[in-house]
Amino acid sequence: MSAFLLYWAAALALLCFTLGLACAAIRLLRGPSAEDRILALDTMYINGMLILLVLGLRFEAGLYFDVALLIALFGFVGSAALAKFLLRGEVIEP
């Protein structure tokens, strides 16, 4: 019973995260300004990280957590660097 519940709850959560990823991808392709696209990338990495966390919970494997942590780290670095580039015109200021 509990395995059944967890299976379907994880499947529904994965479906929701995937739909959110698709919404962010549409905004990434369509977004009128560059800030919209960076915001969509931000949402995409959050959604992908949540997908990996739910997969790790469902398959009971510890490796997914490391991948999710790396995605969180590098996603922040990427979107902060892109926003800084839009703000100043260069990423690392002398």
Place this chain on the structure above:
Amino acid sequence: MNALPLWAALLVSALLITAGLVTLIGSLGLLRLQTFRERMHAPTMGMTLGAFCVALSATVVASLLQQRPIFHEWLICLFLILTSPVTAILLMQSARQRRNRPGKDS
């Protein structure tokens, strides 16, 4: 997965479904809202409540299955709390500055 008691399975399922729906609402808001200043606010739901619910359910499952407290999912939540305001502030500053710049209206 079969070793979990029923209350834990119910709790974890409710948390996972809540996280999925909240994150989906946030991403739909990113797609459907009109101006950039409105769209700024929508994905933060997924960053806070979605990530917290998933981390709490992973903590419950791992602690019950291995019979000792396991907290490493909260590292991701701590990192998200620390870093998401930085990105939001930089993006908003950039949007303001680029809108006020003459000749380039985005």
